[in-house]
Amino acid sequence: MAFSLGHRKLVLSAVIILLVFYMFISYTDPVKVMTNIYKTDESPRLSLLKSTQQISMLKEDISKTYLSAANSTANLQHQSINQSLEQNQTDDDRAETWRNNQTDDGRAETWRNNQTDDGRAETWRNNQTDDDRAETWRNNQTDDERAETWRNNQTDDERAETWRNNQTDDERAETWSSTTLRASTASSASSQPLLFSSSSCPLTEDLDMWFMAMPPRPYNSCTCVDHSTFFEHRFPTDEYKELKSRRAKEFQKHKARTQSVLSKLLFAAPNSPLHYPIQGFTVRPLTPTVIPGLQLHAEERKSYRVTLKVTKGVLTTKAPPEHVNVVGTGTNELIIESNNKHNFSYLLTTVTYTSTIYHVNTGDLVLFTFENHEAVFPITIREPPVPVLYDMGHDINSQVTIITKTFLRYSKLRVLLSSIRKFYSKITIIIADDSLEPQKVTGENIQHYIMPPAQGWFAGRNLAVSQVTTKYFLWVDDDFEFTENTKIEKMVEVMEAVPDLDVLGGAMKGSRLSFTVLYEEGNEIEGGCLYRKSAGRFQPLPGHPGCFHVSGVLNFFLARTDAVEKVRFDPKLQRVAHSEFFIDGFGSLMVASCTHVTISHQPRGGNTASYGRFRHPGKKDEMMKERLHFFKNNLRCIRYG
Numbered sequence: 001m002a003f004s005l006g007h008r009k010l011v012l013s014a015v016i017i018l019l020v021f022y023m024f025i026s027y028t029d030p031v032k033v034m035t036n037i038y039k040t041d042e043s044p045r046l047s048l049l050k051s052t053q054q055i056s057m058l059k060e061d062i063s064k065t066y067l068s069a070a071n072s073t074a075n076l077q078h079q080s081i082n083q084s085l086e087q088n089q090t091d092d093d094r095a096e097t098w099r100n101n102q103t104d105d106g107r108a109e110t111w112r113n114n115q116t117d118d119g120r121a122e123t124w125r126n127n128q129t130d131d132d133r134a135e136t137w138r139n140n141q142t143d144d145e146r147a148e149t150w151r152n153n154q155t156d157d158e159r160a161e162t163w164r165n166n167q168t169d170d171e172r173a174e175t176w177s178s179t180t181l182r183a184s185t186a187s188s189a190s191s192q193p194l195l196f197s198s199s200s201c202p203l204t205e206d207l208d209m210w211f212m213a214m215p216p217r218p219y220n221s222c223t224c225v226d227h228s229t230f231f232e233h234r235f236p237t238d239e240y241k242e243l244k245s246r247r248a249k250e251f252q253k254h255k256a257r258t259q260s261v262l263s264k265l266l267f268a269a270p271n272s273p274l275h276y277p278i279q280g281f282t283v284r285p286l287t288p289t290v291i292p293g294l295q296l297h298a299e300e301r302k303s304y305r306v307t308l309k310v311t312k313g314v315l316t317t318k319a320p321p322e323h324v325n326v327v328g329t330g331t332n333e334l335i336i337e338s339n340n341k342h343n344f345s346y347l348l349t350t351v352t353y354t355s356t357i358y359h360v361n362t363g364d365l366v367l368f369t370f371e372n373h374e375a376v377f378p379i380t381i382r383e384p385p386v387p388v389l390y391d392m393g394h395d396i397n398s399q400v401t402i403i404t405k406t407f408l409r410y411s412k413l414r415v416l417l418s419s420i421r422k423f424y425s426k427i428t429i430i431i432a433d434d435s436l437e438p439q440k441v442t443g444e445n446i447q448h449y450i451m452p453p454a455q456g457w458f459a460g461r462n463l464a465v466s467q468v469t470t471k472y473f474l475w476v477d478d479d480f481e482f483t484e485n486t487k488i489e490k491m492v493e494v495m496e497a498v499p500d501l502d503v504l505g506g507a508m509k510g511s512r513l514s515f516t517v518l519y520e521e522g523n524e525i526e527g528g529c530l531y532r533k534s535a536g537r538f539q540p541l542p543g544h545p546g547c548f549h550v551s552g553v554l555n556f557f558l559a560r561t562d563a564v565e566k567v568r569f570d571p572k573l574q575r576v577a578h579s580e581f582f583i584d585g586f587g588s589l590m591v592a593s594c595t596h597v598t599i600s601h602q603p604r605g606g607n608t609a610s611y612g613r614f615r616h617p618g619k620k621d622e623m624m625k626e627r628l629h630f631f632k633n634n635l636r637c638i639r640y641g
Contacts, residue, residue, distance in 0.1 A: 222522030222529035224637035231527075231630040231637065234623070244525075247631050251524060262363035262378050273298040274306075274375045276368055282380040288316070288354040291379075296348065296370060304344045305337040309367040312357045312381065318350040355381045388562060390471030396427060400488055400558070401470045403430040404478050405460030408611040410439050412479040415602055417443065419482035427488075430467050432460035456574025458581070465569075468561045477555045481600045490597050491558040494544055498592075502563035503582075505553025505593040508601060514593035515579060517551035517586050527636035530629075532579055534641060537593070547594040552582025556599050563589060572628060575621050579640075583633060 224230065232240055268278070275295035283289040296306060308315055315334035320326045324338040324347050334351065338344035355364065361382040368375045392399050402420060406413045413431070420429060426445055433441070434451040441448045449463055465473060472495065474488055491504050505514055516536030522528040532551075541547035555578070567585040569577070582591065629635045 221526055222520035222636065224529045225518075225531045225639045225641075227641075228529070228531075228637040228639040229626065231626060231635065234626050234630075243627075243631055247527075247634060248525060250631075251634055260361075260363050261365055262380060264365070266376055266378070269373065269375060272373050272375060274368055274370055274373055276366075276375055276377045278377055281378070282382060283353060283355060284383060285355050285358045285360070285381050288352045290349075291351050291353050291366070294348045294351055294368075296345065298370065300341070303337065303339045304341060305335065305370070306348070307367075307369045308334045308351065310353065310364050310379075312362070312364040313353050313355040313379075316352045316354070317347055320347055353379060357381075390561070392471060396424065396489055396492065399470055399492055400472045400474055401428045401430060401468045402474045402476060403432070403461075403464035403468065404476050405432045405457055405464060406435065406478040407433070407454070407460075408435050409478055409607060410435075410441070412602055412607075413441065416476065416478055416480055416482075417441075417446070423482050423484070423486065424488070428470070430464045432464040434460055454574070456571065456577075458569035458573045458577050459571035461569040461581075462571060465561065465564055471561060472558050473561055473564075474558050475555060476599065479602045480556065481602050483598065483600050485598045486600075487597050488558065491594070494541070494547060494592070494594065495558060495560070497543065498541065500590050501560075501592055502585075502589045503553065503557050503559045503591045504547075505550070505557040505591070506597040506599060507593075507595045508556060508599055513554035513556060514548075514550040514591075515552050515582075517583060519586060522636055527630070527634045529637050530583065530633070530635055531639045531641060532583070541592050541594075544594065546596050547592050550591050550593045551586060552579050552591055553593050554578055570628065570632075572624060577625075580625065580628070583629075 235243065273296055275293055275297060277291065277293045281292065296304065298304065310332050314330055314332055316329050317326055317334070317336070320336075321340075321343040323340040324336065324343045326347070327335040327337075336344065336347055336351075338347075353364075353366070359381060363381055364379045366377050366379060368377065402424075404413070404416065417429065420427070421443075428445045428447070429443075430447045430449070431441060432449050432451060434453055434455040436453045438450045447467060449467070451460060451463060461475070472492060474491075486506075491506065495501050495504055507513060514537065515532055515534045516538060518531040518533060520529045537548040537550050539549055541549060567581065567589060569581050570584065573580055582589065629638050
């Protein structure tokens with residue numbers, strides 16, 4: 001049975017009265033007080049004072065009891081009011097009251113329970129630490145993305161180690177045989193670092209590994225300029241991966257052919273007493289040759305000892321004089337030791353190197369050590385090339401051959417031939433013709449070569465160049481026209497004055513037909529980035545006003561025959577082929593462009609309908625060009641600007 005609020009008040013009041021009465025009796029019985037006063041020896045005043053103190057303590061206890069009872073009554077009243085309010089509250093009021101009474105942890109728990117999946121994900125991301133986010137990012141990466149991240153975060157040493165681990169056995173053998181020096185002796189364990197590479201290496205380290213071929217460039221992708229064509233997006237995914245894999249293997253073979261131990265970066269150690277050749281020491285393969293300039297400039301000692309090590313040859317000396325000890329003669333490691341400085345120095349001047357591997361153009365490195373001093377110097381091993389010279393004769397006719405390629409444009413070709421003969425009546429002209437229905441072209445000093453139909457522009461250029469017997473050839477299109485400003489002699493003068501030049505372009509109506517190439521090698525896996533920039537130039541050609549260094553020219557140029565034959569025109573490019581030859585030759589062909597020699601272009605039009613069908617390249621031709629750039633040129637992207 002529930003008690004009402006009134007009943008509760010009556011019960012509480014009765015309890016308080018009983019408590020007060022009981023305490024009063026216990027502390028203030030008058031008889032007991034007076035009896036205690038007279039039973040003691042204390043003075044009545046002192047006894048009365050003690051009784052007064054007891055009464056004060058009693059009052060405090062009564063006050064505390066009353067306050068406690070009052071608080072209990074208030075709590076009961078509050079609970080009764082809350083119970084009455086709860087009975088009269090709406091659902092919204094109860095929810096509001098519940099929220100107000102929640103603790104912070106309770107509110108957070110309620111908020112989490114009420115969140116949607118997206119909300120929880122967003123909250124989770126916001127509350128993550130940087131390490132948590134990095135871990136989440138790594139877990140969500142694809143295998144290719146993880147590989148890319150791993151490569152980008154590697155140090156140079158780690159990249160080199162990865163490169164070595166991924167080599168095949170044949171590649172390791174080739175690397176070892178071409179660049180390895182054997183480890184130095186244990187007695188040199190306290191030697192100082194040898195400064196002849198991009199990083200130091202103590203002699204106690206295994207030089208077999210340290211002297212390996214130069215590791216790949218840092219794994220940094222090159223920069224593709226805006227609006228570049230990315231070849232990754234130009235092929236189906238499976239075909240792209242397969243091509244990329246084959247390209248990587250071919251690129252390693254290309255490096256093996258084009259890179260040499262002689263390209264390794266070397267540093268000379270400071271304050272070294274070792275004297276040795278640093279450049280220009282060349283030997284013929286399998287031929288003994290004295291190493292010039294070997295000397296030791298050291299202070300007086302009880303004994304002198306030097307060591308020389310090579311990879312692709314053996315070392316010998318003359319018979320050692322008295323008090324000189326030689327170890328390892330006829331091997332790839334030679335030790336000379338003596339307590340006689342004069343005899344020691346003499347024998348050092350007789351050290352001979354003989355290569356044991358036949359190669360027409362390679363090199364070796366010599367490790368030269370004395371105490372804690374070390375040095376490395378190169379030896380070039382090569383057969384002397386046989387010169388190929390052209391007899392320049394006495395006039396332009398024995399110096400230059402004019403070549404062109406024609407296809408279904410005989411009317412244009414005849415205008416060109418007529419204009420040439422107007423200024424150069426006896427110069428040789430070579431015509432490569434792949435017309436569908438060839439017509440006979442005759443004339444003095446004209447060589448007309450008929451090709452299979454529609455073989456393409458570059459195939460025709462290769463044929464024409466292959467028949468040139470002069471030092472230079474002049475390339476012109478079959479719809480050009482010579483004028484009084486088409487002075488071949490002036491172009492020859494520039495080429496003869498600058499022997500480094502391989503190609504010299506002219507101009508058309510005062511406009512320079514040239515471009516520059518900006519090329520970044522990038523990394524070996526992804527390939528390089530190339531930007532072909534029209535009308536660009538590098539710097540003036542000294543001594544020749546109006547001439548500038550460039551990367552390539554278009555279809556009016558004078559070229560050295562032997563230089564062009566080394567690059568050649570790719571016959572796969574049949575219709576889309578202007579600057580591709582110069583891209584293939586970038587880095588090997590020295591090119592310039594001048595404005596003081598010009599040629600004219602014949603009026604547009606007049607071509608046959610058949611010519612028009614072949615003139616403009618189709619999608620297949622464009623894809624062929626892109627495939628060549630991707631695979632042959634090892635490019636990641638290209639931009640024609």
